[in-house]
Amino acid sequence: xxxxMIVKATTDSEAGVLPSQEQFDAMQKxxxxxxxxxxxxxxxxxxxxxxxxRISYPEPGGKPKIMDGPFTEAKELIAGYTLIEVKSxxxxxxxxLRMPDPHGFGQGEIELRQVFExxxxxxxxxxxxxxxxxxxxxxxxxxR
Numbered sequence: 001x002x003x004x005m006i007v008k009a010t011t012d013s014e015a016g017v018l019p020s021q022e023q024f025d026a027m028q029k030x031x032x033x034x035x036x037x038x039x040x041x042x043x044x045x046x047x048x049x050x051x052x053x054r055i056s057y058p059e060p061g062g063k064p065k066i067m068d069g070p071f072t073e074a075k076e077l078i079a080g081y082t083l084i085e086v087k088s089x090x091x092x093x094x095x096x097l098r099m100p101d102p103h104g105f106g107q108g109e110i111e112l113r114q115v116f117e118x119x120x121x122x123x124x125x126x127x128x129x130x131x132x133x134x135x136x137x138x139x140x141x142x143x144r
Contacts, residue, residue, distance in 0.1 A: 002041065002085050002115035003092035007102045009077035014048045014070065019104075026100035034084060039095065045080035079103070089114070 019027070034040035052069035071077060080102065086092050092112060101108035118131045 001088065001092070002083060002117070003089075003096075004113050004115055005082040005084070005096050005099060006078055006111040006113060007045075007080040007082075008109040008111060009049070009079040010103045010107045012103060012107070013079040014050070014077065016048050016050075019045075019102075023100065023102070023104050027102070030098065030100055031082075033098070034082070034095065039084045039086050039091075041083040041085055043080075043082040046078055049077050083115070 031040060031043055034043070049069035049071040052071065054067045054069070054071060056065045056067070058065055082099070084092065084095055086095065092114070096110055096112045099110055102110070118128060122128065
């Protein structure tokens with residue numbers, strides 16, 4: 001089972017305030033624990049929404065609308081993520097609880113969401129085969 005730990009943005013992260021050395025060290029230690037346990041798939045911080053682009057589809061079948069950041073409501077934005085693969089929901093919660101406060105000052109908030117597996121979205125054998133082939137191709141490209 002894959003889970004994404006979504007680190008919510010704060011006014012500091014949206015202002016471009018970088019983590020302190022202490023916060024960075026704590027997060028690096030945490031990521032090392034995830035690696036040793038064999039559950040880490042990816043982990044990255046995101047730049048503030050002032051560097052972002054939002055694409056929306058205001059009308060069914062219509063042209064997409066592009067809007068440059070920054071975006072309002074920091075609490076609705078994402079400052080980073082960690083993607084893990086674990087055996088259970090409970091294990092994912094345990095790992096999320098071990099994550100250091102991502103912003104310090106008691107402002108951190110982490111949202112934990114399970115990732116759909118393709119088999120949960122469709123039972124169409126052709127689509128399953130195509131998705132399996134695409135994932136294999138991505139994996140091979142990364143190994144080059």
